[in-house]
Amino acid sequence: xxxxxxxxxxxxxxxxxxxxxxxxxxxxxxxxxxxxxxxxxxxxxxxxxxxxxxxxxxxxxxxxxxxxxxxxxxxxxxxxxxxxxxxxxxxxxxxxxxxxxxxxxxxxxxxxxxxxxxxxxxxxxxxxxxxxxxxxxxxxxxxxxxxxx
Amino acid sequence: xxxxxxxxxxxxxxxxxxxxxxxxxxxxxxxxxxxxxxxxxxxxxxxxxxxxxxxxxxxxxxxxxxxxxxxxxxxxxxxxxxxxxxxxxxxxxxxxxxxxxxxxxxxxxxxxxxxxxxxxxxxxxxxxxxxxxxxxxxxxxxxxxxxxx
DNA sequence: TAACATTAAATGTAATTGTATATATTTGTG
DNA sequence: CACAAATATATACAATTACATTTAATGTTA
Numbered sequence: 283x284x285x286x287x288x289x290x291x292x293x294x295x296x297x298x299x300x301x302x303x304x305x306x307x308x309x310x311x312x313x314x315x316x317x318x319x320x321x322x323x324x325x326x327x328x329x330x331x332x333x334x335x336x337x338x339x340x341x342x343x344x345x346x347x348x349x350x351x352x353x354x355x356x357x358x359x360x361x362x363x364x365x366x367x368x369x370x371x372x373x374x375x376x377x378x379x380x381x382x383x384x385x386x387x388x389x390x391x392x393x394x395x396x397x398x399x400x401x402x403x404x405x406x407x408x409x410x411x412x413x414x415x416x417x418x419x420x421x422x423x424x425x426x427x428x429x430x431x
Numbered sequence: 432x433x434x435x436x437x438x439x440x441x442x443x444x445x446x447x448x449x450x451x452x453x454x455x456x457x458x459x460x461x462x463x464x465x466x467x468x469x470x471x472x473x474x475x476x477x478x479x480x481x482x483x484x485x486x487x488x489x490x491x492x493x494x495x496x497x498x499x500x501x502x503x504x505x506x507x508x509x510x511x512x513x514x515x516x517x518x519x520x521x522x523x524x525x526x527x528x529x530x531x532x533x534x535x536x537x538x539x540x541x542x543x544x545x546x547x548x549x550x551x552x553x554x555x556x557x558x559x560x561x562x563x564x565x566x567x568x569x570x571x572x573x574x575x576x577x578x579x580x
Numbered sequence: 581t582a583a584c585a586t587t588a589a590a591t592g593t594a595a596t597t598g599t600a601t602a603t604a605t606t607t608g609t610g
Numbered sequence: 611c612a613c614a615a616a617t618a619t620a621t622a623c624a625a626t627t628a629c630a631t632t633t634a635a636t637g638t639t640a
Contacts, residue, residue, distance in 0.1 A: 283476040284576050288499045291487055293640055295550075297568035298557040302461060303491045304575045308487075309458035311579055312451060314505065317626040326596090338440055342579045346619060352438045357461065360599065385604045408447040413580040419446040422578070426453045427433050431462055431562040475626085495589060508627065510590055532588040532635045586637070596627070607616070 301429070315410055319403045323349035323396065328358050333397050336373060336389035339387055345378060370394060450578070464559055468552045472545065473519070477504060481512055482546050485538035492535035494527065498542060521545060 285304050286292050294300040314328050331407070336344055336354050351359045363389050367373045372393035378384040389397075416424065434453050435441050443449040463475055468576070484501050485493055499510045513536050516522045521542035527533040538546075563571065 284437060285572065287535065289503070291501070295553070296557065298560045299441060300555065301568045302556065303503065304572050305454065305458050305461055308579060309573045310504045312454055312566050326444050328566065333530055354438070354452065355459045385619070386485050398561060404444070404448065407451065408445065409580070411447045411450060411578055414578050416446050418577070419450045421452050421570070422574040423446065423453050425563060425567055425574070426457045428567070429560055429563050429571070430432060430457060431559070534589070
């Protein structure tokens with residue numbers, strides 16, 4: 283459905299303003315889709331994001347700094363999220379011996395198991411994005427990459 | 432810059448997963464751009480969103496319900512945001528006589544003045560989106576509209 | 581019209597996040 | 611080497627948000 287009709291605003295200053303609003307609106311729509319699914323497994327989408335990064339590193343650990351660097355939402359508080367994941371035994375934290383200011387965070391087997399469940403959830407999600415073709419998805423990715431300059 | 436390089440994740444399950452992550456990442460990038468600008472004027476992007484909707488209606492008022500319906504972020508708490516705007520005299524609230532459960536919210540002259548200042552800020556923002564052409568922006572809007580089904 | 585369901589908005593509470601600051605460690609400089 | 615600056619992380623506190631519940635008004639229906 284067209285953005286104009288979704289938010290009932292027919293006029294935009296120009297195509298760029300519309301893009302900005304459209305990205306924010308679409309992100310909110312997307313998070314809405316993810317939300318209920320994630321909730322079932324007791325993790326937030328940010329916690330999921332951290333777990334995915336850690337799996338990408340596995341079996342190497344990552345420092346909190348690296349997590350902040352790669353997280354989708356730069357504003358969120360990585361060390362607090364890590365602590366929450368640790369309390370649920372999804373990650374382990376050890377002080378980094380090379381640089382004792384830093385902490386190594388590694389995903390546990392339990393964390394990997396959880397991710398596997400969440401992956402199937404992602405399959406469902408992707409079905410909901412199927413209203414565009416693979417070629418269109420590629421083009422969308424290209425444009426999003428380009429707009430960030 | 433390509434998403435792969437920004438978040439240093441080279442592999443994605445498929446193009447759709449990448450689109451989902453790309454939208455979330457780009458939205459976060461965009462909000463980052465807006466943030467410092469909004470802060471100068473003491474409003475959040477959600478408060479700005481409400482003011483814009485009210486200006487769209489001006490001089491007609493809007494009910495809280497209509498605000499929720501049109502807001503970009505459906506989860507936010509419209510009545511509390513309206514109250515904050517009211518405390519700063521950017522909006523007025525009156526009980527709706529036709530349906531006494533509802534409230535009419537209208538933007539004040541002071542609110543309109545603020546928006547005008549914020550508009551020039553938007554011009555700056557749009558310069559930062561100029562790395563894509565108008566035609567590409569149109570295509571991006573089309574694809575975002577389409578992906579939401 | 582009495583009883584119940586629905587709707588609009590507000591609010592209490594807990595969780596999350598933003599901002600600034602603190603702590604510990606390491607790096608760089610004279 | 612001493613000492614200031616920078617870095618990695620944690621945390622205190624305030625603001626914001628999510629979720630559930632409450633209040634008040636309106637609709638519905640038997």
